[in-house]
Every structure is written in C-alpha cells, then in structure tokens.
Amino acid sequence: MTGFVSFVGAGPGDPELLTLKALARLEAADVVLFDDLASGPILDRVRPGTTLVNVGKRAGRQSPSQAEVNRQLMDHAAKGGRVVRLKSGDSGIFGRLEEEIEALRIAGIGFEIIPGVSSASAAAAAAGIPLTRRALSRRVQFITGHGATGALPNDLNMAALADSEATTVVFMPKRTFPELAARLVAAGLPPQTRALLAENVGRADQRLTRNSIAGLADALAGGVGSAPALILYGPILEEA
Template sequence: AKGSIALVGAGPGDPELLTLKALRLLQAADVVLYDDLVAPEILDMGRREATKIPVGKRGYRPSCKQDDIIDLMIKLAAEGKRVVRLKGGDPMIFGRASEELAALHAAGIATSVTPGVTAALGAAASLQLSLTERVRARRLQFITAHAHDGRLPEDIDWRALADPCASSVIYMGARTLNSLVERLAAHGADPSTPALLVERATCPDERVIRGTLASLPAKAAALSPSGPCLILIGAVFAGGVEAEQIREAADIAIA
C-alpha cells in the first residue's frame, strides 16, 4: 500500500466541532500525529489500532521541531502508512502548513488537506457576535501576535490593523497584548475601541474578558490566562449578550 499524509483541522476546541470528513480520516488512519491543542476526546474518536504520537511543542519528546515532524511524516509515508496530521483549528491559518506541504510534495508523497473551524469562528459563535457587518466591519483580518522569537512581529501593516472599519482577530495574542495595544495606539486606533480576550474558545472552561483597547491589557493581566487566547478588536465586539446569558440560552437552544 502507498502511504499518504492527510493534514486535518481539528477545530477550535469543542470536540463536536470536528467535521464529518476529519472523523472519517481519523477512523481510517494508521498513525495520528497531533498538536498540543487537540482535545483527548478527539483523539479517542480515532481508530483504536492507530498509533498516536504527540508532536506539539509540549509533546513528550525533548524537542519536536518542525524539521523533525516533517522527517517523521516522510518516513511513515515511505513505510506505507496512512498518516493523519491533526492540527488545532484549521491547517491553513497560522498552522505552518506550507512548510510541511512543500516538503511532502518535494518527496513525492500523496497529500490531502481537510479544513477545520478556525478559532476566530469558534469564539464569534460562543460570543454570538458576528465578525462582519455592513458599514461597521466590511473587512475582517487575522494576524498572529507571536513571531518566531515569541515577540510581536515587526513586519505587520499596523495602519491596516488600526482601521476602525475592520474587525481584527489576533491569534496567540495574550503574551504580547501590551505591545500590540501600544502599536495600534501609535497608528491611530481609538483607545475606546471594544476589545475582548477569549481563552479556550468553545471549550467548557472558555473565559471571556471584555474591555476596550485601553482597558483590556490590565484586565487580562489580572486574570492571567493560561490557555490559548484570541484577542478580538473592533466596533462589532461591543455589547452582545453576557456570557452567562448566552450559556443559558444555548443550553435551551441545544437541548
């Protein structure tokens, strides 16, 4: 049998946000390579006989670097294994998929990509706040606030990020939130722009910190989030119903 690699999005956190296709591929896999952020419940949906290997930065190996992951994928495919590379969220958004696909294509390995619900969509659904809106949010933009060295990237068009008519979602945004807010202010962003931090979007222990560009850094520091965080910035993120109300209403709506 010929080996293959399927890059598969695991969705934002809630195991029920896995797609039917991701489930089918998981149930057909010989080997599952999975990131830190993938819930154990999702791994449990995979084929029982599959070998499951953590390849995240907090995986059991002393160093699981991108090159090592690529080498492992090529080795497994050469052995004829059907491999699922399970990534948090969607593989094509801040997932370093282009490096993996380029190496796999160069090695002549059959690949496929299955999209997943990216964290921004999960957070918006939890909050019941649309990411786009006529007039107030015609443009939606995503950046990651975490460069190679762990600091805020330098090469971002900050003016575009500070646009009051756009919604912005910042992935991996908790650690560099202070620098981000400083940058946006320096590029003309209104300090009263609504800004939220969402930790572990769509998970049972999801937390939301509501504020403005001016107030969010102090509020976030006080609550010291430890899970993966998104920062949502823009006029559309004002108001909305409170988290508790949403949860109660969602319980009725889902029941």
Template sequence: METLPFTLPAFEPGWVWLVGAGPGDPGLLTLLAAHALRSADVVVYDALVDKGALALAAPGTELVYAGKRGGKPSPSQPSITASLIDFARAGKRVLRLKGGDPFVFGRGAEEAVALAEAGVPFRVVPGITAGIGGLAYAGIPATTRDTNAAVTFVTGHASTGEVPDGIRWDDLAKGSPVIVFYMALKHLQTIVDRLIAGGRDPNESAAIVASAATPAQRVVTGTLAALPRLCAEHGIEPPAIVVVGDTVTFRDRLAWWEPAGTAVERVTV
C-alpha cells in the first residue's frame, strides 16, 4: 500500500479483526480492510468474499474458507467461532473477512460477543452493505430527497430459515416508503403476499438485484405483485437483495454499470 497521510492502526498478534468486504467488487474494500489483509497471518473468509480481495493477502497467509450457503454443506457457526479463538490464542493476527458489513444480517455480532467472552481482543471494521452498495451498482438509490425520508432493511428469513415472525407486516407495508430485503428469494412469494395484504400497492415498483457488484450481477425490475413470477422466469438465484419502492424507477436513468457481456433486464409488467 502506498504511503498514506495518516497512520493506520497496527494489527497486533493475538487480535481478531472482524472486517466487512463489501457487496462484491474488491475495489469497495476500505483502507482498513486492505491494511488488515496485508497484515493478517490467517484470513477466515465467507463464501461471498471476492477472490480479488483475497489476492491482497500477503504471501504465506493462511486462507481458511468458512462459507455458509443455504442448502449446501457448510461449517457450523460454533466451529468457525472456535477457530477464531484458537488462532488468536496461538498468537496469530486473525482476519475474519465477511461479505458486506459484519454487523448487518450476518454473524458478526455473535462472533464479537464470543471473542469478548473468551477474552480475545478484537476490532470491527465496517464494510459497505449490499442494501446500499448493491443497489448503487444497480442504479437504484437507497434514498432520494423526492421519494423517501426513510428506508428499512429487513431479513428475508429468521435463524430458523423461515420468514421472520417478529415483523409487524402491516406496519412495515404502510410505514416504510422503501424496503430492502436481504436473503428473501426463498420466501419471496410469502413476503410479497404479506406486504400486499398489509396495504402495499401491488403495482408499486420493485426489483431484484442478484450477485450485486460482481461480474455476475443481474437486475430484474417490475411490479411488486409480479416479482415472484419474474424471479422464476429469469432464473434468478441467491445471493440477491429485493427492493420495493419508488426509488426503483431511477434505474432507467441511473443504470451506470452493467457487467460486460450481460443483457440489461428491465421488466415493467
């Protein structure tokens, strides 16, 4: 890394840094994240971390895959957390690299609590979450002055894998002008049905952004009611975010980035 006009904190042996890698494009890494990658002895990384980001690690750095993907063999959360503690107690500089932001719909808080209880020192390095950065790469602003004074982030499934029970769907449908759902494809029809039953306009603009900020990015836009059908027709697969609200209409004017060789999918059904 070239010389900076300020000093970055030292990554000390025995510490764990919980670092967000952003939504996909490795260029969205923060300076602290890049510094951590160059300094770490061990990088424990998630499935959604771009390989370009891992390439920033110093030669000889131990890379440990800890990806958790729904329906696929994955390491358990307790085993991942235990490995972080064990590496740190062995005097390693441990980088826990997570897609997006560690504290937004991930296990970052759980891991931080476990480290604190184990007496392992840690630092949190926020990353750009997909609900902001992923939308930006799709040409969809999270907020605009003319459309919404609030935006709500919602997880599409609870720790059980089902639709979250603690959401007051009527209030959500009526109270938030723009809603961004993470991990919602599995239960997309149920989510759409609950929003409409709660008073949301079925003809409101909505979009799915899959593999946001990566060369595989795909964006499908349409009406809220049509979104589950469009998802199936276009073969959209996770990881993806779903956004509902008038800011989706800006995509027609603000679609500034499209991955090379991919078609622009705009549906207005």
C-alpha cells in the first residue's frame, strides 16, 4: 500500500500561526521531513514516535540536494505511511514545491497541499502595517533575491520592481540586496524609498530594521549575518 504526502506550510516559525489542518497532519504523521526553518517549537507538535528527517537546505552549508530530498520523500511514502513534508512559510512561495510534486506524480504517490502563513504576511503584521492600501499601494509582488547560482537573477522586471505604487517583498535578499538596490535606483526608484528588513520573523529573536533602500544596501554591504530574512519596500512603509 502506497502512503500519502501532506505538504504542510509551517508558517514563519511561531507554532501559534499553524493552521488547524497543519496541526492535525503533524499530530497524525508517521514521518516528518522538515526544513531547517520549519523546525524548533513547530516539531514539538509532532506526536512521540514519529520519525523526523532533516532535509533542510541553507546557503553556505552542506545540505541534501533536491534530488536526495525527492528520493527520501518517495521512499518514505512507498512504505505506506502518512508523510508530512514540512516547509517554512507557505510552501508555494519560493519553496521548490513544484519539483517535489512532480517527483510524486511520476511515482504515482498521492499528495495534498496545506497552505501556511507566508513570512511576508507575518513580517508586515509584526511591523504593524498592511501589504496593500487603497490609492497608495494596490499591488504586491514577491521576488527572490537569488537564482540557482546564488546570484541576483538577471531576468528581473526592473520596471515593475521600481514601481513606486507597489509593495515589493524580496525573499532571501541579504547577500544581493546592495546590487538590487543599485539597479532599482538606476530604474528610477528614489533611493530614499522606505524599506524594512525583517529577520527571524515569528521567532523570539525577531528583529525589524526600518531604513531606506539605499540605507539598507549600505548596511548589508558591510555584512549580512546568518539570520533568515526578507525585505519589504514601497509606499506602504511611508506610513509606518
């Protein structure tokens, strides 16, 4: 009998932000394959005896390849159990969800996707701001700060990213934001545009730093640290 896989969005790290469905799947799981950023107190919700497998990938650290993660996912499901693939935030946003889904489809293994609270939403809530505002910021856009090579992607739509009437959220931004900020200014976005660096969102050591895009770029050029982070910028921060 083939097992079943639940892709569970763990949210940004605060277990109180788990959905009821996510919590139910964690409590019923036989195996949980988890990311580094979806560990800690989230795993305290797993029942005793559940097999826990760390398949997290972090920049600059030795990590399992995506092919290895896919293989482990299929191997555990093939044993017939209830498998949870626990991903941080919402697994459908820069979580490489599509690659794991495709592997399961090819293997004929059933799955479901349980959305989680995105770190973008959690960061905005922690800062006390919405992501949109009527007549000020009618559009939200999510981008990743690095491509497959770790560098800033070359095919970014700079006209859209320099839109002064949009809220932009940059995931995994710290190493490449100085370059992105320079390109934004060159595309016409004022360097004084307000920005927010949100680190360790939803955790006890959460840190929010407000600055301009130019100021954040200068700060990050001097060192980025290892804390997971995202950056928001746009007119909505003018009111914060």
